Amino acid sequence: QAVAYLHTxxxxxxxxxxENVVCxxxxxxxxxxxxxxxxxxxxxxEPLKRPCGTPGYAxxxxxxxxxxxxVDVWSAGIISYVLLTGRFPLPDDxxxxxxxxxxxxxxxSKFTSLSAEAQEFVRLLLGTSPDQRxxxxxxxxxxxxxxxxxxxxxxxxxxxxxLRRFAAASITQRMVVALEAWHAPSSLTADAxxxxxxxxxxxxVLTRERFVQRLTSEFNVDGLEAVRIFDALDCQSxxxxxxxxxxxxxxxxxxxxxxxxxxxxxxxxxxxxxxDVRGPGWSSRRRALTHCGSPSSxxxxxxxxxxxATTGVAALGDxxxxxxxxxxxATTGxxxxxxxxxIEKRSDQNLSSALATLxxxxxxxxxxxxxxSKVRTPHACVTAARSRICSAADTSPSLSSRVRS
Numbered sequence: 001q002a003v004a005y006l007h008t009x010x011x012x013x014x015x016x017x018x019e020n021v022v023c024x025x026x027x028x029x030x031x032x033x034x035x036x037x038x039x040x041x042x043x044x045x046e047p048l049k050r051p052c053g054t055p056g057y058a059x060x061x062x063x064x065x066x067x068x069x070x071v072d073v074w075s076a077g078i079i080s081y082v083l084l085t086g087r088f089p090l091p092d093d094x095x096x097x098x099x100x101x102x103x104x105x106x107x108x109s110k111f112t113s114l115s116a117e118a119q120e121f122v123r124l125l126l127g128t129s130p131d132q133r134x135x136x137x138x139x140x141x142x143x144x145x146x147x148x149x150x151x152x153x154x155x156x157x158x159x160x161x162x163l164r165r166f167a168a169a170s171i172t173q174r175m176v177v178a179l180e181a182w183h184a185p186s187s188l189t190a191d192a193x194x195x196x197x198x199x200x201x202x203x204x205v206l207t208r209e210r211f212v213q214r215l216t217s218e219f220n221v222d223g224l225e226a227v228r229i230f231d232a233l234d235c236q237s238x239x240x241x242x243x244x245x246x247x248x249x250x251x252x253x254x255x256x257x258x259x260x261x262x263x264x265x266x267x268x269x270x271x272x273x274x275x276d277v278r279g280p281g282w283s284s285r286r287r288a289l290t291h292c293g294s295p296s297s298x299x300x301x302x303x304x305x306x307x308x309a310t311t312g313v314a315a316l317g318d319x320x321x322x323x324x325x326x327x328x329x330a331t332t333g334x335x336x337x338x339x340x341x342x343i344e345k346r347s348d349q350n351l352s353s354a355l356a357t358l359x360x361x362x363x364x365x366x367x368x369x370x371x372x373s374k375v376r377t378p379h380a381c382v383t384a385a386r387s388r389i390c391s392a393a394d395t396s397p398s399l400s401s402r403v404r405s
Contacts, residue, residue, distance in 0.1 A: 004204030016075035077125025
């Protein structure tokens with residue numbers, strides 16, 4: 001199954017042997033392939049030519065410097081023979097091995113005592129001609145590997161929730177999570193591996209057809225949504241790799257909270273608009289807030305920054321005033337703002353507290369200017385700003401005490 005997974009991704013190991021098959025832990029039955037030093041990418045085009053591998057495991061065509069990915073199938077046949085009989089079938093020398101095959105030396109009495117299905121399986125993998133040898137995916141379908149009842153592992157509902165969350169993320173977020181999944185320890189991926197193999201079934205990888213079929217049949221997921229989730233996991237290969245499946249099901253802080261997102265995406269448009277966040281009663285609530293003292297612009301919702309000519313500090317004014325235009329500081333040439341300072345029409349009882357608040361802001365924001373004799377004091381700046389505001393408004397306004405730094 002591991003070899004078929006590699007070949008599906010266009011990778012040839014070229015050094016399969018018992019030493020490169022290790023157990024995940026002393027108490028685990030899960031095994032892993034290691035030592036990819038001779039591994040290479042290969043498509044079904046030009047044959048591979050580099051002679052490499054381990055004598056006794058390397059296929060005979062490797063010595064002819066013209067071979068394909070089926071050399072891994074041969075090595076898997078050698079491993080199978082050793083595990084079943086406890087001895088190697090052929091000598092290390094290529095010529096001696098070819099001669100032993102012709103004489104039928106591997107098929108001794110110890111081998112013939114195996115079941116007929118097991119003998120047929122090993123003989124197929126050790127076929128002399130690569131054309132007569134099955135590929136890894138075809139070898140998985142052999143009847144000897146199908147003995148016994150197939151255990152159908154139920155898919156956890158948390159897997160579906162994780163996949164939906166992953167599909168709702170951006171491409172950048174998916175790449176970050178995939179990198180996290182690549183380095184995830186085995187202790188965190190054990191359950192996800194069982195789920196992936198259960199989804200794969202008889203296939204070496206998780207194909208589109210099987211993925212969509214399992215989601216629609218077991219979770220009643222809409223077909224279009226299942227395809228969308230698959231496309232988020234697919235890396236232009238037509239199947240879901242194990243790493244990307246881990247990225248989809250493992251918890252990660254790099255992904256958005258889908259539950260909070262769906263609270264606003266009530267129409268399942270996969271995006272939130274301003275009216276979704278504000279709600280249907282936003283306009284009426286905003287008008288009510290305006291009458292209660294929230295920002296007002298005399299009939300207009302557009303606010304702009306008006307900047308002080310001496311301090312570079314700006315306050316919000318309504319769009320109908322000539323004071324809305326930006327002015328550059330005469331002393332520093334800078335355009336800075338006190339963000340979201342509100343100018344409201346209120347009684348003059350709040351003016352003194354507003355002036356004191358603005359003075360404190362100016363002292364903190366411009367400490368060096370306060371010590372310069374050439375620049376007006378904060379109180380003088382506020383007074384000048386007040387006079388310009390009053391001249392620009394129809395009625396005499398006052399500064400609100402609600403100032404945000």
